[in-house]
Amino acid sequence: MEYKDYYAILGVKRDATQDEIKKAYRRLARKYHPDVSKEADAESRFKDVGEAYEVLSDPEKKAAYDRIGSNWKAGQEFKPPPNWDAGFQFSGGGFSGADFGGFSDFFEELFGRGRFAGSRQRSAGFRMQGENQYAKIAIRLEDAYHGSKQTITLSRAVVDQNGHVRTEPHTLQVTIPKGITEGQHIRLEGQGMPGIGGGPSGDLYLEIAFAEHPLFQVKGRDIYYTLPVTPWEAALGATVTVPTLGGKVELKIPPNSQGGKKLRLKGRGLSTAARSGDQYVTLRIVVPEAKTEQQKKLYRDMARLMPVNPRK
Amino acid sequence: MTNEIIILNGTILDEETEFSLLEICSICTVPAELVRDMVDEGLINPKGSGPKHWRFTSLEIRRIKRTVRLHRDLGINIPGCALVLELLDELEELRRLSRCP
Numbered sequence: 001m002e003y004k005d006y007y008a009i010l011g012v013k014r015d016a017t018q019d020e021i022k023k024a025y026r027r028l029a030r031k032y033h034p035d036v037s038k039e040a041d042a043e044s045r046f047k048d049v050g051e052a053y054e055v056l057s058d059p060e061k062k063a064a065y066d067r068i069g070s071n072w073k074a075g076q077e078f079k080p081p082p083n084w085d086a087g088f089q090f091s092g093g094g095f096s097g098a099d100f101g102g103f104s105d106f107f108e109e110l111f112g113r114g115r116f117a118g119s120r121q122r123s124a125g126f127r128m129q130g131e132n133q134y135a136k137i138a139i140r141l142e143d144a145y146h147g148s149k150q151t152i153t154l155s156r157a158v159v160d161q162n163g164h165v166r167t168e169p170h171t172l173q174v175t176i177p178k179g180i181t182e183g184q185h186i187r188l189e190g191q192g193m194p195g196i197g198g199g200p201s202g203d204l205y206l207e208i209a210f211a212e213h214p215l216f217q218v219k220g221r222d223i224y225y226t227l228p229v230t231p232w233e234a235a236l237g238a239t240v241t242v243p244t245l246g247g248k249v250e251l252k253i254p255p256n257s258q259g260g261k262k263l264r265l266k267g268r269g270l271s272t273a274a275r276s277g278d279q280y281v282t283l284r285i286v287v288p289e290a291k292t293e294q295q296k297k298l299y300r301d302m303a304r305l306m307p308v309n310p311r312k
Numbered sequence: 313m314t315n316e317i318i319i320l321n322g323t324i325l326d327e328e329t330e331f332s333l334l335e336i337c338s339i340c341t342v343p344a345e346l347v348r349d350m351v352d353e354g355l356i357n358p359k360g361s362g363p364k365h366w367r368f369t370s371l372e373i374r375r376i377k378r379t380v381r382l383h384r385d386l387g388i389n390i391p392g393c394a395l396v397l398e399l400l401d402e403l404e405e406l407r408r409l410s411r412c413p
Contacts, residue, residue, distance in 0.1 A: 033385060046385075132339065134377060149319070174319075177324055183371050184325060186324055187323040188320050189322075205339065206322070207377075
């Protein structure tokens, strides 16, 4: 287990006041909140920041954490000293990381033990459905187009025989149906948190997001693609090969097409049996550079033969 | 046990799957009052008139969960969340347009 430097994570000094700690947390939480941030590692950064704040904003946890000492380095292999937590009682408290997979092993080792021990004993004769769990998965557009099987690993809280709570990786293989779109959910019944007192487990909800694609943009079921063409292809018309999620297709460019013109490839978007999406191809005209005298003359001939004022 | 692979076929919740107020509350684990506040604020727009007849789609799950997280993690109130989500929608659209005019 690796040591985590909660002060460094929040960017505050070890003698920072509660006010400074709160301000630092608020600023970083806004910056890395997974619903707002575009940073690639936003989710893990946000988890770290939330965990650091959970400890440093709670006087008891902070005192216990400070007792471990400041000689540890972030990432260093860590084992808590014996009886380091004597005299402290942790209640668990808020769990702001809950939607994003819980806290680190380091946190669980220090503060997670025994959290649910009491509630388990009290649960005799008491039956309750487990909580629903939520996760967002980013899939490739190709996998949404064709349908696929995705292996996902989530961390989930488990209660061991002694009532200790730990997070464990939990691997699932999930069928992604053809034509799924961003923002849709897959409900996996009984894959949420375990029930209490023999109650049924909660459900797991997977929110679908798309990983960024090098060629395509997507909006709802429709796919957008920008196709570079030459001036003569645009002016004279041409048949060109265009990539789609389902493979290459031939697209006919009508004569006298302008840059920005949108052509539709019907049914080439994210489609299901009931609903179909299209691919829109936007033309972008690439103008060849005039380098030699002969090339320049060609442009001057064009200016003379085809006078046009595009600003009119 | 930890790394046991289970193949699962879930239920797809798309824009045609509809839920009542009670169902959406249970899916998102939120109280009905909060959902009512979000509807009042225009954050989510269920079909039907009045809480008894409201029909939510799965796309609302995402908005409700985002609102709950923004509220809990950043202390933003419901009107603030409505503004944030509107701006995020706009930002998303602008980003898409800037990559693909």
